[in-house]
Amino acid sequence: MGQIDGKVAIITGAGSGIGRACAQVLAREGAAIMATDIDTDGLTETARLVDSAGGRITTRHQDVVDEAAWDTVFAETEAAFGAPSILVNNAGIAIAGALADYSLEDWRLQMAVNVDSVFLGTRAAMRAMSGRGGSIINISSVAGLRGAAGASAYCTSKGAVRLFTKAAAVECAQLGTGIRVNSVHPGIIDTPIWQKSITRMTEAMDADRIAALTAHSGANQMDADMIAAQSSPMGRAGRPEEVAELVLFLASDASSYISGQEHVVDGAMTAR
Structure with a gap:
């Protein structure tokens, strides 16, 4: 019996890396997976890996900054597997560059993909899960905890995810939604x-x-x-599956009293 048998998870950015690992680990532990990405070839490979291991998965092309698409993703997930109770906001990009030369266009794109999408996904999940409960896991970064030269926009976006997560967690708790919200901060x-x-x-x-x-x-x-x-x-x-195992814990009932916290997976990088 898996740790999250019977649960339904939506995972963005699931075409590769941490998102793919989350799909594999959560499916291994019994969840049905809606995997989304703009990388359709990557999604095909993710689905193949989950299917070959006996998991349940469906995929959908999703631009995470398209507001209307979020309602469609939740509706299609429910039609395929039942009501979702897990959302992993994993999709993100990194646009590096010296601050003095950084363009406003790149700044806005970085914020849209890394911050706007987390807001849109969290809002959609709150509307869909309120009263039934669930777990929202927002993938941030150690760059959301400390600065890095050449990564001002990325650090800003990931720091925003950290504090947005805390605010959303407090609001979900005070409204009695039964929804927990946490952030995960991978290192390298x-x-x-x-x-x-x-x-x-x-x-x-x-x-x-x-x-x-x-x-x-x-x-x-x-x-x-x-x-x-x-x-x-x-x-x-670190390996993507090492992050995914933490996501599994936060998605499961074993973390039922954990919300509004940042969880770091970085090989002690930020410990010194």
């Missing part, structure tokens, strides 16, 4: 979004700097583990 996790960030970092470095960072490994390019070795006491990047 070996996912496509991190690999893209590493690529941008290396493009901005000179050859001597790259050689210095990669000398210990004998490789000629950086990866997530190399970056983690410089900043995480555990000396390695």
